[in-house]
Amino acid sequence: MTIDAHHLTYPEAIVVGLLQGVTELFPVSSLGHSVLLPALLGGRWARDLDVSTPESPYLAFVVGLHVATALALLLFFWRDWVRIITGFVTSVRYRRIEHPDERLAWMIVLATIPVGITGLLLEHTFRTVLGRPVPAAIFLTVNGVLLYGSERLRRRAGAAEATADPGAAADRRLAAGTFGGATLIGTAQVLALLPGISRSGVTLGAGLLKGLSHEDAARFSFLLATPVILAAGVLKIPDLFGPLGAGIHGQVLAGSLAAGVAAYGSVRFLTRYFETRTLTPFAGYCVVAGLGSLVWLLAA
Template sequence: MSLTYPEALIVGALQGVTELFPVSSLGHSILLPAVVGGRWARDLSVSAPESPYLAFLVGLHVATALALLVFFRRDWVRITGGLFSSIRTRRAETPDQRLAWMIVLATIPVGLTGLLLEHTFRTVLGKPVPAAIFLVLNGLILLVGERVRRAAAAEPSAAAGAAGPAGPAAPAGSVAVLARVDADRRLARLGFGRATLIGSAQILALLPGISRSGVTMIAGLGRGLSHTDAARFSFLLATPVILAAGVLKIPDLFGPLGAGIHGQVLAGSLAAFVCAYLAVRFLTRYFETRTLVPFGLYCVAAGLIGLALVA
């Protein structure tokens, strides 16, 4: 297999967008080559146990995680500082300390499950037909989740969750920083149990076609978060998971699987970084006033069309 530069750039850009949009990057990475067919279907297979495409995807995951780290860099400085100060004092009292430990606890279930089952899910289910079916299921999860949230919001006691209204978009500078600090204070009131349940929803994203950000947001909405805070918590939770998944497999890039594709990996990773940064920038503003419904409709339509084309 010889991964071409056009393939690398297109798949890299697709990964950067779909990893953060609630539409499943893995599902699209499987379906697109199958729909295009020909060389793409041969070169870009995630189900093959020794496919260089897997080494290529490692670089894309690391690039996506780096884009999240850059976008939320000030927040991660606070959160990391809260974690170390909590370890030093053996307490978790401030919002930053509590949020840091919430992220740690919430990533443990998906981390352990990924180590145990990721290979099995990828080789058994990483094929076009299962990916299309799960993409439809992802869309239904988003649509049903939004419907349940609206029904709950209509009840008098429904607004007593951890997050209040997101308010208007904050301008750049110190006001934006304060808005993020306020959002983290709301998230810190979730509690460790609820945060862990929300983080555990990421396990479903091991299935090709199920979106990590989508199911995490739905879980957050179900626990009383606003769309803005649910999206923010989803991105914060995704950062260490995506980064760890990439870093653990970096040796593949320098082994036989990565031989001859280092240039393509670099090109695809740059495309993934830029597109992921633009995607998170767009989504943090989008969810201030909008919902997951358009993404749910898209996933149902794309999954059905993909299923019809590849079945």
């Protein structure tokens, strides 16, 4: 199977790259938007950008953008990842889990296993069966309800906010949690296999329900997302150098640059935003966008 060089245009690639970089980190679902935007625009966009198509070059392109998004996260949190990787190495070398960096490293490992296994087994099924505009609109609405519900339950529990304290101190607070709690937060990422359910949204919500502040929940969410997003992108890179990527390498590069810049700007904004603010505005957006898209699609 060969792909026409015009199957994915540069405007499409840049728009989707910017969309991926923002919506992957904002709690509004990158996959949901990648499904809904082409359907709402219609025409060539709907024809070219369909992730539910078997052996979809668009899917290979979108997941390939994950590498750029993950690199932006690594760049932003590079100091944290130096500590985490060092902690993992010393933990394995000395067969201990004592230092906060060692604990945080294993928390991330354990939290990543459930979504990694589930993604390998079910990603294709979920995408081909549910990666369509109407299910995506429904799940985007559900995502908004989940975000709002997590805020309401957290307020009812009376959890306190931490003061803004980035870097090693924040990582020590995260490492003070339990391995079971970290695994439960990471397991919530499985829901993000559904188009419209946000990876960062469900992990943020799960973190809040486990008693984390918005700031720490967001930080842990971004740290958890990095290996998952990177792995998803790396697994799809061979597709981009095979028949599915024929004729679109320039578009992939343009989209990746857009995604990387947008992701870096997004994580920089969100880490500051969640020092003092909540998920409620994103919940409202998802409900309005999801219901509005559903009405539009059903009326078309």
